Amino acid sequence: MRVALIIIVALSLALAACGDGGQGGATADAVAADVGGDAIGVDTAGEDVGDGAAEDALAACEPVEVLVAEGGGAVPGEILHLSPAEILRGVRYRYTVEPPPGGRHAFEDDRPIYTPTFRVTALGTYRFRLDVIRLGEDEPCATSATEVVVGPGGGVLVELSWRTPGAGDATGGGDAVRADLDLHLAHPNARGYDLDGDGVGEGWFDDRWDVYWANLAPNWAAAGAADDPELFADDPDGGGPEVIVFAAPEAERVYRVGVHAWDDRGLGPSVARVRVVVNGVVALDRETELAHHDLWEVCTVAWPSGAVTPIEDGTGAALVRHEYWDLLFGL
Numbered sequence: 001m002r003v004a005l006i007i008i009v010a011l012s013l014a015l016a017a018c019g020d021g022g023q024g025g026a027t028a029d030a031v032a033a034d035v036g037g038d039a040i041g042v043d044t045a046g047e048d049v050g051d052g053a054a055e056d057a058l059a060a061c062e063p064v065e066v067l068v069a070e071g072g073g074a075v076p077g078e079i080l081h082l083s084p085a086e087i088l089r090g091v092r093y094r095y096t097v098e099p100p101p102g103g104r105h106a107f108e109d110d111r112p113i114y115t116p117t118f119r120v121t122a123l124g125t126y127r128f129r130l131d132v133i134r135l136g137e138d139e140p141c142a143t144s145a146t147e148v149v150v151g152p153g154g155g156v157l158v159e160l161s162w163r164t165p166g167a168g169d170a171t172g173g174g175d176a177v178r179a180d181l182d183l184h185l186a187h188p189n190a191r192g193y194d195l196d197g198d199g200v201g202e203g204w205f206d207d208r209w210d211v212y213w214a215n216l217a218p219n220w221a222a223a224g225a226a227d228d229p230e231l232f233a234d235d236p237d238g239g240g241p242e243v244i245v246f247a248a249p250e251a252e253r254v255y256r257v258g259v260h261a262w263d264d265r266g267l268g269p270s271v272a273r274v275r276v277v278v279n280g281v282v283a284l285d286r287e288t289e290l291a292h293h294d295l296w297e298v299c300t301v302a303w304p305s306g307a308v309t310p311i312e313d314g315t316g317a318a319l320v321r322h323e324y325w326d327l328l329f330g331l
């Protein structure tokens with residue numbers, strides 16, 4: 001094992017050194033390889049570490065275990081470091097990933113590399129596969145896989161998913177094109193726009209104090225990112241999930257969670273589902289139907305108590321502001 005790791009490190013350095021210069025020949029251009037389905041991976045592109053491996057056309061082919069330095073569990077936002085348990089001669093390796101719904105497919109570094117890194121952003125199980133492929137061939141001669149389960153971790157995690165019945169999408173699964181809903185998390189400093197005319201901004205779309213698709217990872221509280229929230233990605237046409245992780249909220253603050261129906265794509269209303277997880281425990285799990293441009297003010301989250309309180313409209317129903325956007329432009 002020790003020898004194998006030294007080889008991996010040396011090889012990574014060698015690949016890094018020739019990554020962009022073109023001197024590396026075979027490795028320079030062959031990067032992300034689509035192997036069909038949703039899996040997109042990184043490939044070692046035929047780079048060979050053995051001496052005299054050219055004669056290894058019939059090299060022994062066997063599954064090579066994928067090692068994950070962080071182990072079998074992770075939290076959203078964590079970067080995983082993958083490596084092969086050993087390096088065989090006369091073959092190349094290809095990594096691919098099957099993420100849970102809403103998870104991204106791309107590795108952090110798409111150069112040919114034996115030791116790729118991958119950032120997990122969705123809750124659920126990621127399956128990493130390592131194909132062993134004989135040089136000059138396309139199909140793997142051996143494959144292994146390992147799984148990493150991503151759980152919510154500490155602090156606050158907010159997850160939005162949705163289904164759009166008008167898209168023939170009864171379950172939220174599959175590849176149907178759906179409406180575009182957006183998750184928001186507003187800081188108490190957020191002002192945004194005053195669209196109800198009461199003289200106080202509602203906070204949504206504040207370019208510094210609302211976390212949403214145009215403000216994915218603001219710097220709040222102290223310098224540095226440790227106390228900042230992050231929205232990992234905007235999903236424009238799937239069913240989500242969109243996930244905001246806020247591992248270390250500031251004390252004595254009350255934050256608000258919102259969902260805006262940005263574009264129904266002519267498919268009619270969607271059913272939005274929001275889950276708020278506080279220190280690993282689901283504190284709120286609610287659904288509300290939203291029409292085009294509706295804005296659902298979902299709940300408040302107080303810190304450090306972790307209290308999650310649904311926002312209601314005075315009759316006990318969810319507070320949904322209608323045409324929240326049209327008004328902004330006087331439409």
Ligand SMILES: [Ca+2]
Pocket residue numbers: 180181182183234235236237242
């Ligand atoms: Ca979206």
Ligand SMILES: [Ca+2]
Pocket residue numbers: 193194195196197198199200201202
């Ligand atoms: Ca207002």
Ligand SMILES: [Ca+2]
Pocket residue numbers: 219220221222223224225226227228
């Ligand atoms: Ca900060």
